[in-house]
Amino acid sequence: MHSEEFLHSLMRKQLKLSIACALAFLGVLLGLPLANYFWPELMAIRVFGGFTLTWFLLGIGFFPAVWAISLYFIRRSIALEDEEVREVQSDQTPEP
């Protein structure tokens, strides 16, 4: 059940997932200053009365984005573990 192979394939998959999520996060993180740099007029638009778009994105909008990434990561990570367990168990069931 707890063979090396089982563990390693799970770890590889989860590492891949981690890296993908980290890249998505870095994309969001670096995207905002880049947007500030390349589209200053767009980011200076006033939203919700008072603040500019860039203030809004950094002060509030950032957190939901991070939540989405972590939610996706948690879901996928748990699903990966379940899949792996199911595979191993189905391999073992033929034995009486």
Place this chain on the structure above:
Amino acid sequence: MTPMFAMAVDPWILAFSAITVGATIFMGFWTARKSKTASDFFVAGRSVSVGWNASAILGEYLSAASFMGIAGMVMSSGYDALWYPVCYACGYLLLLLLFIAGPLRRFGAYTIPDFAEGRFDSPVFRKIAVYFVLFIGFFYTMPQMKGAGTTLSYIFPGLPYWAGVVLVGAVITLNVALGGMKDITLVQAVQYWAKMFAISVPIFVLIIALVCGTAGLPHILVRFYTNPDGVAAKRTTMWVMILIGIFYVFPPVFGVMGRNLFPELYNGIGAKGTDKIVLELPRILNTKYAPLGSILSGITCAGAFAAFMSTFSGLLVSMTGAMAHDVYGRMLRPKSTPNERCGCSRSSPSSSVAWRCCLARSWSRWKSISWSARHLPSRRQAISRCCSWRCGGVNSR
């Protein structure tokens, strides 16, 4: 506006702060009394609610820097400083959730020094890790003390800055020595909600009173009763992300409002400067609605107390653990009995505080600190709490 700075002690502010300090000390006594059953509970490895655990992690994580410092920085530096809270919160995702929690848990290590020694099969790495724990703890406590000094010199206008530092240092040392109070999930969770309340309620009242807007605070206190496994750990982290995000929306609001409403703070430096905007801002309501401003200011003061007290004592406990469990128990005298290690840990919290604010007073005879050192050695704050899941395994060796 100037009389505001010259006035005497405000009874409302004093009352709220006193209540917070009193409640914290009471919780210290209370947990000291209950620690026996609590240790049974945790060592038995039974489940802790995800919501409480997430709150507890944040109770420790949100320091004086988060509570007062961010608002002050947003006020003085504007947009650039807004990156701080975002990065504080997001560092959590990047490091803990994606890369650290999983491997650490899989490895079966509960503290960073444990992991370092086990992974590299070398006690040298344990030593290095312990030094890092102590080093980080030492520098992390500095801003907490600054927050303490700022808050106390705000409450008592005549009090010198150093006196606030010494006073708060003494109270926290007493508290840690009494209860090892950081080690009961409930207490830490309460600290988070105290801070959340303190940072959000005045803002909401301010917004309603000043801008006539309306807003609703999403009160999310969901308790999952789960088994202590990986799924629960991941869920807790999710809740930490959510709670931390919600919290960090508020300090910048204080900063921005302070920019417009309290420009005179730009003249002050240190404890009299922008750092105290969170404490000072609600007072503005006093001109129209007499005691309301003081009440709200008292609430933010109470939150500031909760912030630096919880973080400081959390650091103190983990440094104590590092001293007793890792330095003494594993490096200096590997063959020492659990009792001897406890004896060592009794003296370490007071000595490490003494370094910091020259407190020579020793609280070393209390039984309860030995409990905390025996059962929660060198638990490195949030990281290990995510992974170890309050498991008593590290102590059972």
